[in-house]
Amino acid sequence: MEDRVRVVIAEDSVLLREGLTRLLTDRGHDVVAGVGDGDALVAAVGELAAAGTPPDVVVADVRMPPTHTDEGVRAALTLRRAHPEVGVLVLSQYVEEQYATELLAGSTRGIGYLLKDRVAEVREFVDAVVRVADGGTALDPEVVAQLLGRSRRQEALDRLTPREREVLALMAEGRTNAAVARELVISHGAVEKHIGNIFLKLGLAPSDGDHRRVLAVLTYLRP
Numbered sequence: 001m002e003d004r005v006r007v008v009i010a011e012d013s014v015l016l017r018e019g020l021t022r023l024l025t026d027r028g029h030d031v032v033a034g035v036g037d038g039d040a041l042v043a044a045v046g047e048l049a050a051a052g053t054p055p056d057v058v059v060a061d062v063r064m065p066p067t068h069t070d071e072g073v074r075a076a077l078t079l080r081r082a083h084p085e086v087g088v089l090v091l092s093q094y095v096e097e098q099y100a101t102e103l104l105a106g107s108t109r110g111i112g113y114l115l116k117d118r119v120a121e122v123r124e125f126v127d128a129v130v131r132v133a134d135g136g137t138a139l140d141p142e143v144v145a146q147l148l149g150r151s152r153r154q155e156a157l158d159r160l161t162p163r164e165r166e167v168l169a170l171m172a173e174g175r176t177n178a179a180v181a182r183e184l185v186i187s188h189g190a191v192e193k194h195i196g197n198i199f200l201k202l203g204l205a206p207s208d209g210d211h212r213r214v215l216a217v218l219t220y221l222r223p
Contacts, residue, residue, distance in 0.1 A: 005133040008033045008048070010041035010060040010072060011091075020059060020119070027126050037065045038075030045079055045086060056133035057087035057110070062099055073099040080111075087132035091116050100143050112138030153219055159201045167194040172217045 007024055009031055011017040021031045032055055033044040041060055048054050058079060064071040073096075076088045080103075087110035090103065100113050112132040118140055119125045128138035160168065163184075170180045181191045195213075199205075202219055204212040 003130060003134070004028055004030065005056040005130055006030045006032050006053070007129065007133075008035070008041065008044055008055045008058045010035050010038065010058060010064065010075065012036040012061065012064045012068075016061075023119075023122055023126065024129065029126075029129070038071035041072075041075045042078050042082075045083055049083055049086075054083060054086055057089060057129055059089045059091065059129060062090050062092040062096060070099065073103065076103060085110075087111070087135065089114065089129060089132045089138060091119070100139075109137075110135045113143050114138060114140045115142055156202050156219065160198060164194050164198050164201070167191060168198055168216060168220050171195070171213060172220050 007029055009017055009020050009024075011020065011034075014036070017034050017036070021034060024031055032048060032053070035041050035044050038060075041058060045055060045058060058076070060072045060076050062072045063069060064075075073090060076090050079086055079088055088103070089112035090099070091114055092099070093116055103111055103113060110132055112128055114125070114128060118128075131138050157165070166184060167180055170183055175183065177188060177191045177195070181188050184191075195216075198216055199212050202216055204215050206212070
């Protein structure tokens with residue numbers, strides 16, 4: 001049996017909310033509130049904290065009413081600021097890098113981001129809830145992989161010189177080498193040299209199956 005923790009669940013699907021409640025209570029934890037939107041989550045935690053009985057952790061869906069965009073993650077960020085002692089574990093249908101990055105900005109104490117599919121791994125999910133409640137971190141492997149991939153892409157782009165970034169930006173606009181040369185007032189040979197350096201720094205080796213110009217532009221455009 002894990003250490004007993006107090007949980008608030010925020011999920012607009014009543015069926016899923018009840019399912020999560022059952023999973024946690026069956027393992028001896030206390031679900032002290034269940035709500036269906038971000039505002040209700042912030043209010044519930046505030047009321048519990050004011051009464052001197054704050055939850056140890058909240059489990060919140062990233063997308064909730066009324067717009068089903070980012071209400072859940074916004075509520076989570078609000079709670080991080082107002083009640084830093086409360087752990088926050090968010091659930092998402094798929095990896096949303098922007099939200100994961102925002103949640104992880106600053107202290108990663110008591111924070112988690114899991115895909116909803118992970119809930120089916122009951123032991124793994126409950127362990128994540130307890131770990132976040134205890135001030136630890138629980139990140140879905142898919143989240144880690146995508147954030148690490150973005151970090152590596154950014155490191156590669158950071159190796160480009162200002163001129164190389166200008167050339168790559170024009171490539172992303174669909175400009176030909178000749179058009180890039182005219183825009184930057186440099187020779188055609190200089191453009192080719194810059195593009196060669198871009199391919200090298202982005203790790204794009206010559207290949208019959210891949211178009212390096214397209215791959216370079218995709219690297220530049222990815223968030």
